[in-house]
Amino acid sequence: MVSLIQTLAVAEYLNFRHAANALRVSQSSVSARIKALEEDLGIPLFERNTRGVRLTEAGRHFVERVAAGVDQLDYAVKTASLAASGDCGHLRIGLHGLIPGSFLDGLLTRYRAEHPAIAVEMVEGSARDAVKQLRAHRIDVAFLVGMFDLPDCHSRPIWTEPLVAALPSNHRLAEQSGVTWTNLAGETFLVRHGGTGPQVHDHIVLRLAGRWPPPAIQRFEVERGTLLSMIAQGFGITLLGAASGLFPTGGVVFLPIVDEPEPVVFSAVWLPQNRTASLRNLLALANKMGRSTQSN
Incomplete structure (x- = not known):
């Protein structure tokens, strides 16, 4: 040379x-x-x-x-x-969905501003899909609802959101400031097969366990926007993180569930062997923003 x-x-x-x-x-x-x-x-x-x-x-x-x-x-x-x-390269992110104004939206906006030469790719799907993609090295990190204890993955809670019920605007409870699980016991719940649908289904079953008749839960292979449109048309109700209310849907109201004991936890999940600087920078920023949100 x-x-x-x-x-x-x-x-x-x-x-x-x-x-x-x-x-x-x-x-x-x-x-x-x-x-x-x-x-x-x-x-x-x-x-x-x-x-x-x-x-x-x-x-x-x-x-x-x-x-x-x-x-x-x-x-x-x-x-x-x-x-x-971590100033150039690619970062592939799995997520349930991206809502304007949400914590995740703010995180990705700030990350892209601080690291403009990183090509960020996003893949939407269920938690099960995301973990499969992680293990196949098709994505670098997934931001998912819930806490995870997987033997081959690292995970860390990043932020939380209150749980809300999405109801048609002409629903009998729509004028209330909040609802309880007792209020919702006789409702028909709509959940998606993908996205957060599996977690929502399990949460409804957990909260309404032992009631008779058992909760009516209908599952659909639709996107989040279609599900909310079905709610506006009176097909039933669903559960969402409070950030969903930041992107209003005509004919739908979002009410807090006042007797829900804990907010919804969102975690980052990634493979321990992934030591790329781009991922480290994203997780560090997520932790920083998460602490700032909690202090406020």
Whole structure:
């Protein structure tokens, strides 16, 4: 590599002494290295005379390609350094959904502002889907509802939201400031097969266990927006994190469940062997924002 750099310097200055001065090495060292390189290649790169040197035709072609290779190597070194510090690269995130104004929306907005050269990709799905994607190394981290204790994954609670009930705006309870589980016991619940649907289903069963008749739960293969439209049309009600109320849907009201003992926990889940700086930076920012939210 040193011989190539010195060759480029001589090709630029067309003078061994000037090239050596620019490189801060001795002229004899430059001459010796280039002579050894020419012998290894079996071709002369420079024509030498009393007035200086000039490139041979073979030398000109050689220098052009070496210069291009050095530029690519320099770029590779710089991008590798940026990737090591988390300032460039890719970050693939699994999530249930993204609501404007939510904690996760704020986190990703701030992260992208602080690390604009990171290409952020998002994959939406259920917790089960996200864990499968993590284990297959298709995503780097997942932000999911609930607490996780997986033997092959790290997880950490990041933020919480109160649980709310989404009801049609003409529902008998719509004018109340809040509802209880007793109020909801006779309702028909709508849940999705994907997204947070499995957790919502299990939570309803847990809270209404032992009641008769058992809770009526209907499951649909729809997106969140379609589910809320079905609620507005009177098909039933559902449960959501309070951030859903930040993105109002016509014909739907969001009421807190006043006897729900704990808020909904959202966790980050990732593989322990994933030590990329881009992921570390995201988790550090999530922790910082989470602490700030709790202190407020």
